[in-house]
Amino acid sequence: MLIGEVARHSGVSTRMLRHYDSLGLVRPTGRTVGGYRQYTTEDIRRIFHVESLRSLGLSLRQVGRALQDPAFTPSALVGDLIRQTEERLRREQELLDRLRAVEHSAPTGWQDVLRIVELLHGLNSSSAARRQQTVLTSAEEMPVSTDMLAAAVLSESDPNVAGALRWALARAGGDGIARVAAGLSSANGDIRQRAVLALAEISGDEANAVLAEALENPDAAVRRHAALAVGGRGDTAAVPVLVGMVVEGANDVDAAEVLGSLAVDATLATPIMHALAGELTAHPADPAVRIRLAQALAEMPGTIALAELRRLATDPDPAVSLIAAALAGVLEERAED
Known part of the structure; x- marks a missing residue:
């Protein structure tokens, strides 16, 4: 085929085909009867090879090396192309984000746009x-x-x-x-x-x-922060997570304070006390957990936790009994005042 026919069938312009010829990438190797150069089937196949490699982002110099050097390995070059493409995409994403920020800010003039870009x-x-x-x-x-x-x-x-x-x-x-x-x-x-x-x-x-x-989020850290916020706003849905935080020792002091503030509501005090007492029963062999629960009980309003703390004051673990007794004493003084 002559150059015009190749251009029509391949989608590669005649100008680019001549450029490939001048670089030695694809040269027509056939001849017509009249002596004009024409592209053979192999030449056309090579054109498509060039276009395929260019579609991956290779330069024409890299394409020529890939096609001419049998020892040329693609792994390193492809890795470089991946990194270059990722960087280009990052820059394009930054540009897209910047344009969207401008659009969402609803600028009324170019001075507004300049201020947004400055921001x-x-x-x-x-x-x-x-x-x-x-x-x-x-x-x-x-x-x-x-x-x-x-x-x-x-x-x-x-x-x-x-x-x-x-x-x-x-x-x-x-x-x-x-x-x-x-x-x-x-x-x-x-x-x-x-x-x-x-x-x-x-x-x-x-x-x-x-x-x-977010109280049901798979991420424990998210659940805990959500529970502190939700409980702080008076929502009892946070109680199970807050009690779990006390047991686990994760932000347990904050969790105990929020539980105490929720328990000010008399209708909530009983279920919260029941939940804390249930955890005491569930961890008979873990003094660290019982100490944290005792401290949480001390955050309950008034003296509603006094009986539970007195019971804990007889705990077989000396550290638990000592702390519970001290906290019970604080509540007793609170009652006297």
Whole structure:
């Protein structure tokens, strides 16, 4: 076939075919009766080989080497291409996120766009101090969209900056809840924890509902943070997780305080006391657990836990009995006052 026919059938332009010829990649090896060069079946097959390798991101120089050098191994080159492609995708994703942030901020003019881009640079700075300053300054001068805040909350590792971002997100209202809630199902444990901590600082029914669902999250750390937040808002659904935290010794002091605040409601005090007493029975051979439960009992309002602590004061383990007796004494003094 002549060059025009090859171009029509292959989809490769005549200009590119001539370029391949000049580089020595694909040269027509046949001749017509009139002496014109034409592409043989093998030449056309080579054109498709060139196009296939180019589709993987190889340069023409790399394509030529791959086709001409039998000893050329693809593994290292393919690995480099993968890394280059991943980096390009990362940059493209950053650009896409930046464009979406601009769109969600609903700019009314190019000055607004410039301010949004300035905010993005500040939030993505390598300096934690600058990121924090950007959040705090923008809260008054140049408000950050909730979508931008939510994304920043999930990615921020510095505790001070994270605290500022959670504060700003809580002030912004509930618009960012769905974006933050998506972080609860992330494969990254750090992101899951950042999500639940942010939700814990947002008020409103939507945040409460998401936190209540998080009590069933497979991640124990997420369940615990959710329980502290849910229980702190007066929801008894958190009681089983809070009691489990006391037993496990995970944020047990905080959990005991929340249980104590819930038990102020007389209708909740009995089931909470029953749950704590049940755990005492379930761990007769673990003094550390019984000590933590005794301390949790001491957080109960008034003297409702006094009888249980007096019973624990006779525990066969000396450490448990000593601590329980001391705590019972505190409750007795409380009753006298």
